[in-house]
Each structure stands twice: as structure tokens, then as C-alpha cells.
Amino acid sequence: MLWLSRISLNLYNFFQRQKEVVQTKQRKHTFMHVNATFKEKSMAQARVLTERELRKVLNFCNTQPHASRNRTMLLCTHMAGMRVGEVAALRICDVLAADGAIKEEISLSATQTKGNRARTVLVPKKLRDELHQYLQQRFGLASLQAVTQTDTLRALFPTQKNPQRGFTANTLCQLFHKLYKDSQMTGATSHSGRRTFITKLADKGVGVRVLMALAGHKSIATTQRYIELNPTVMNRPGF
Numbered sequence: 001m002l003w004l005s006r007i008s009l010n011l012y013n014f015f016q017r018q019k020e021v022v023q024t025k026q027r028k029h030t031f032m033h034v035n036a037t038f039k040e041k042s043m044a045q046a047r048v049l050t051e052r053e054l055r056k057v058l059n060f061c062n063t064q065p066h067a068s069r070n071r072t073m074l075l076c077t078h079m080a081g082m083r084v085g086e087v088a089a090l091r092i093c094d095v096l097a098a099d100g101a102i103k104e105e106i107s108l109s110a111t112q113t114k115g116n117r118a119r120t121v122l123v124p125k126k127l128r129d130e131l132h133q134y135l136q137q138r139f140g141l142a143s144l145q146a147v148t149q150t151d152t153l154r155a156l157f158p159t160q161k162n163p164q165r166g167f168t169a170n171t172l173c174q175l176f177h178k179l180y181k182d183s184q185m186t187g188a189t190s191h192s193g194r195r196t197f198i199t200k201l202a203d204k205g206v207g208v209r210v211l212m213a214l215a216g217h218k219s220i221a222t223t224q225r226y227i228e229l230n231p232t233v234m235n236r237p238g239f
Contacts, residue, residue, distance in 0.1 A: 046191035048199050048228045052186060056076060060183035072134040072177060073157055073172065081215050084176065084190045085169035086113050086121070091116040093152035095123070095131055097190075100145030102128040102135075119216040164212020191226075197224040 013099035049057070052210055061071040076082045076090075089112040097103050106121040113119055123131070135144050156164025167175070173190040212223040 018083045034152040044190040045187065045197050047187035048187060049078070049143050049185065049188065049192060050198045054196070057179065057185055057188075061179060064179075068134045068137045069157055070175070072130050074176065074179065074193060075127055075130050077176075077197055079124055079130075080121050081194050081197035082121055083114060083169075083194065085139075085174050087157070088169050088172045089113075090166075091159040092135075092156050093145065095156060096118070096144060096148060096152060098133070098148055100143055100148060102131045104128070113216060115218070117218075121216075122214065171230075195226050195228065198223065200226045202227045 007176065018118070044235070057074065058071050061074065072118075073087050076087045077084065086108055089104070089108075094112075095103055095104050102123065104123055106123060108119050108121060109173075110116040110118045132144070136142065139147055141147065147177050154164050155162070156166070158166045159171070176190045176193075176202065180192065185192075194215065198215055201211055201214070208220050208223055212220050215223055215226065217223045
């Protein structure tokens, strides 16, 4: 009878372990589904800012610590359509050329962008000026060529806690959320910069395939979800 009791106990333990495995998988699946749904809703509902609203956010940044750094990071999303994680991953060498000038294109490696897909980001003149001013202020130099002789693999946007690595995608999302909230931009999230960038270009008549390439999306459907319909544009003659 003792051997029978041992068999029964082993079987009980086996089924308990199997039950725990199934429950763990179910919890993981539920978490992933909820997380994916949250991200999709966050992107779809992220507020698209007008020029006036963006100026309000930037003016607020100017009153806060690390003003130049924070406004430059925000403008990387609004003017170049960069993801928050991409901004957090930027290094000095990504934006600074050997002659000390700001690059017109940023080449993001697969490790710096979403889905392990390298991509190129176009940097407009206004954003280049902003980056140049930020680095001048950060290093206290009129010419940035001397910076190229230092460790340019360090973070472009450092933090006090991590001056070498800088922000993570999560900590930068939190900072953006706080900046938008404190500047009273209700509904603005870390996706607002990209949505604003894509929507403004769409309003100017830029084709969706071009928008897809600029945003670094895999499909047109993803890009279309970022575009907020503008009634003023829709009412134009010939629309």
C-alpha cells in the first residue's frame, strides 16, 4: 500500500505542476494581450498637437531643469518622427559628424530601433539647429569639433543617474508624460510626437508610402492608424 500512496502522491504533484504551467502561460498570454491593447489604444488616442500647443509645451520646458535637453528630445519626435525608444538610444556619434556639424541623416542600427530593423532618420534644419544649440550648451563650446575627440559612444541625452547610458525607453516615456501633463496637454502621450509628425505631413499631401518610410513602419496600415483626419484639409476643393 505504501508504493501505491507514493504513486498517488507523484501523480498529484505532476498534475499540480502541469496546472501551474498552464496558469503561468495563461497569465503571460493575458498580460501580453492587455499590454498590446494598451499600446494600440495609447497610439490611436495620442493627442496631435497644433503648432501653438507645441510652442506651449516647449515654453514650459524652458522654465524647467534640463530645458535644452528636454525640448530637444521632444522635438526629435515632433520634427523627425522618432520613437521614444530611438531617442533614448541615441549616442553623440549618431548626430555629430567628424567636422563637428550635425548630420542631416541619423542612421539607426537594428539595436536602436523597434523590431531590430535598421533605418535612416532625416533631420530637418530646425532640428539640426536645436541639436547644435543643445550640444553647445551641454559642453560649453562654440565649436563642437572638440567633442568628436572624446567618447562619442556615450548617450546623447544623459541623465544624472546614468550619464553614460542615458534614458531607457520607459524612463523617457515617463518624462514625456510628465512634461505634457504639467503643460496641460491633456491626452498627449509619448506617441504624440510621431502622430503629429505624420499627420502634419499627410495634411501637406505627402503620400502614405513616403510617410511609411519616414516613420520606419512595416506596413501602410500601421502608418494610416497614426494619421488624424483634419476636417479643414478634407473640405479643401478637390479633396
